[in-house]
Amino acid sequence: MTDQSNHRGADRLVGATIAGLGTLVFIGALNMPTFEERSVSPWTVPGIFPAFVGAVLALLGTALALRNAPPIRTQSKSERPQMGGLIGMLALGLAYIALVGHVPFAPLTIVFLAGFALVFRPMALSGQRPYWAIAGVALFVGLIGFGIPTLFETVFLVTLP
Amino acid sequence: MIEALQNVLTFQSIFNVAWATLFGIMIGSLPGLTVTMGLALMTTMTYAMDSTQAILVLLSLYVGAIYGGSRTAILLNIPGTPANAATALDGFPLARSGRASEALGLATTASAIGGLIGIIFLATISPMLANIALSFGSFEYFWLGVFGILIAGYMTSADDPLKGWITGFLGLFFALVGQETMHAYPRFTLGIPELTAGISLIPAMVGAFGLSEVLATMSRRRAELAGGITGRVVPSFGTIWRNKVNIVRSGVIGTGIGVIPGVGEDVGAWVSYAAARQSSKSPDEFGKGSTEGLIAAETGNNAAISGAIVPALTLAVPGSAPAAILLAAMYIHNIRPGPFIMFENPTFVYEVFWILALASLAMLVFGLLLTRPLLMLLRVDREYLMPVVFILCVIGPYALSQRVFDIYVMGFFGVLAFILRQQKFPMAPLILGIILGDLIDQNFRRSLRIADGDVLAFVERPLSAMFALLCLLTFLAAIPSARRLLMWPWRSRASEREAPEIQKSEPVGTAGSREKKEQT
Numbered sequence A: 001m002t003d004q005s006n007h008r009g010a011d012r013l014v015g016a017t018i019a020g021l022g023t024l025v026f027i028g029a030l031n032m033p034t035f036e037e038r039s040v041s042p043w044t045v046p047g048i049f050p051a052f053v054g055a056v057l058a059l060l061g062t063a064l065a066l067r068n069a070p071p072i073r074t075q076s077k078s079e080r081p082q083m084g085g086l087i088g089m090l091a092l093g094l095a096y097i098a099l100v101g102h103v104p105f106a107p108l109t110i111v112f113l114a115g116f117a118l119v120f121r122p123m124a125l126s127g128q129r130p131y132w133a134i135a136g137v138a139l140f141v142g143l144i145g146f147g148i149p150t151l152f153e154t155v156f157l158v159t160l161p
Numbered sequence B: 001m002i003e004a005l006q007n008v009l010t011f012q013s014i015f016n017v018a019w020a021t022l023f024g025i026m027i028g029s030l031p032g033l034t035v036t037m038g039l040a041l042m043t044t045m046t047y048a049m050d051s052t053q054a055i056l057v058l059l060s061l062y063v064g065a066i067y068g069g070s071r072t073a074i075l076l077n078i079p080g081t082p083a084n085a086a087t088a089l090d091g092f093p094l095a096r097s098g099r100a101s102e103a104l105g106l107a108t109t110a111s112a113i114g115g116l117i118g119i120i121f122l123a124t125i126s127p128m129l130a131n132i133a134l135s136f137g138s139f140e141y142f143w144l145g146v147f148g149i150l151i152a153g154y155m156t157s158a159d160d161p162l163k164g165w166i167t168g169f170l171g172l173f174f175a176l177v178g179q180e181t182m183h184a185y186p187r188f189t190l191g192i193p194e195l196t197a198g199i200s201l202i203p204a205m206v207g208a209f210g211l212s213e214v215l216a217t218m219s220r221r222r223a224e225l226a227g228g229i230t231g232r233v234v235p236s237f238g239t240i241w242r243n244k245v246n247i248v249r250s251g252v253i254g255t256g257i258g259v260i261p262g263v264g265e266d267v268g269a270w271v272s273y274a275a276a277r278q279s280s281k282s283p284d285e286f287g288k289g290s291t292e293g294l295i296a297a298e299t300g301n302n303a304a305i306s307g308a309i310v311p312a313l314t315l316a317v318p319g320s321a322p323a324a325i326l327l328a329a330m331y332i333h334n335i336r337p338g339p340f341i342m343f344e345n346p347t348f349v350y351e352v353f354w355i356l357a358l359a360s361l362a363m364l365v366f367g368l369l370l371t372r373p374l375l376m377l378l379r380v381d382r383e384y385l386m387p388v389v390f391i392l393c394v395i396g397p398y399a400l401s402q403r404v405f406d407i408y409v410m411g412f413f414g415v416l417a418f419i420l421r422q423q424k425f426p427m428a429p430l431i432l433g434i435i436l437g438d439l440i441d442q443n444f445r446r447s448l449r450i451a452d453g454d455v456l457a458f459v460e461r462p463l464s465a466m467f468a469l470l471c472l473l474t475f476l477a478a479i480p481s482a483r484r485l486l487m488w489p490w491r492s493r494a495s496e497r498e499a500p501e502i503q504k505s506e507p508v509g510t511a512g513s514r515e516k517k518e519q520t
Helices: A003-030 A048-066 A083-099 A105-120 A130-155 B002-008 B011-029 B035-043 B051-076 B082-096 B100-133 B138-156 B161-176 B193-197 B201-218 B237-242 B244-259 B265-278 B291-314 B321-332 B346-369 B371-379 B382-401 B404-422 B428-451 B455-459 B462-477 B480-486 B488-504 B511-519
Strands: none
Touching (some): A048 B161, A048 B428, A083 B382, A105 A130, A105 B382, B011 B035, B035 B051, B035 B201, B035 B382, B051 B291, B051 B346, B082 B100, B100 B346, B100 B371, B138 B428, B161 B428, B244 B265, B265 B291, B291 B321, B291 B346, B321 B428, B382 B404, B455 B462, B480 B488
8 A cells, every 4th residue: 555545545535524414414504403483593503604604614624525635755664653552642632531530630631641651751761771761760750740821820829629 | 102112221121131142052052942932931931020021031032032042053064043044054074174253153143133124013013913914814824824824835835735724724733632612612622621721822832842852862873063263254345245135135135034834934034045045046055055945044134033023013913823822922911912002002012122132242243252251152061951941841831820630731742743854744734733723713604604604704804805815825835736727927028038048049159159168
């Protein structure tokens, strides 16, 4: 599979998704109330503009899915996203977002930072002199984990979740 | 104007300008931190400040960050902000050839001059534009909003405008979510009570520009510095003087591009760069370490800052993504931008000019004096920086509304923006769509009611007809065959001019032509 065919395939998928979303928006807009019982002007009903947006999205998505994609520059190896880093960041980040509000903020942040160090600095932490690396990471985790919540709560007077 | 200067020239203001500009330079210098992200996060930290000081801090950070991005562009070949992408083309080759100090000095000086050119235009254009905007009715506002989406989609994704328009209309769709203003009917809320209030701009922007950037940075390989800084950083007066035409042209282009809704500093830099290359005596050097290219890009992007603030102040329509944050911050701090600002709050408009001038001056001083200390920032490990940025992305939207739901909104927009950015969809039209959605919706329905459904009424007034024509031209310009047709008169004139020159030129192989080739 070349970059160009991958790109074309991705464009088709995104285009079909946008066309589907546009169609749903259009149908949803048509089903919105017209408030005839309130003698509302038919030109101000809530669905009129969403119908326009939905129709345009459906058209643009269809055009993207059906067209011949313009040629793209082939990405060098260094430009391609590294899946390991991406999956690690996504997993940690989404878990953190899901738990905010359910777990006290400062402990959650400390666990997140420690997890981040374990995922992204495993070599440093298991190297020849791991004690210094572990001490450095622990200091960083402690400073940021307590520092940011304290800063927001005391200086900016924000009550954290 | 004098009263505004007196308001700005206080110890507190000068202190705030100094630290905020320096902080902006640091944000711009750190790969993975963009100006929009920095502004969105800083907005959440300005609640306790009075309105003038809050906007002063945000404007100074804006100016500093757009300039700060040139450091990484020159030394790492990674634009610190999208506005510095054109800077990297010539800045990095200059740094690799041992001229990093010269490149950094030129970028600093060009940025400061570009900023000042932009301020002069801001001071002259804003009152005029506000005056014109007073005659805008529903039809004009509707067309202005549509034009903003179309032109932002076209210019931020010039190779593939279709993708720019899709993100623009996607933004309009997100703006429709929640209770509409005319009949209080909740649209597309999917039964989620929190969506009744709509999608807030700050969480969407922090997600689209902050979280998506964290994801992109952590999935990229590390970059390495091009080399150390040796030699003189302050550029010679002669170099700047030789580029006077280039600087003025880039400043004017940058400001003009900045004024166009939603387009912003990156396009300002690219268009200035292209114009400099076109009129250069040595266009072949562009991309290989041309000082002309570097100066044009940096002048253009800093001039665009003032340009982007013009429509934000006078029409309440942002000229760029960072200006959209500024607009949101103005509303948060009880400043009402729009056509009436010159009547209701004229001092504030002039304060903005002076704040920008002070920030440009601070940027010049810090940029030239702190070049070497600022270099240390580029050595900060992303493994330390990115988790901090991520935590700020989570706290920032929450701090504004105290709603955990806004953190989920931020997460949704972060992942969506990351996926779309991987497929080369621009993000600026998405945010512009969210901002303009309500304006277009209300004015569309109001216009239809006024015209009683007569679509021709949308193009009967001169200004609305002009905007409609601009929309049509923008759409046609994206279609290659239509574009060729539109450009035909200029192309035929250009070929007429070139024809006699070709006849006059010496035959290939003569001494004259050899000399020209050698010079090239």
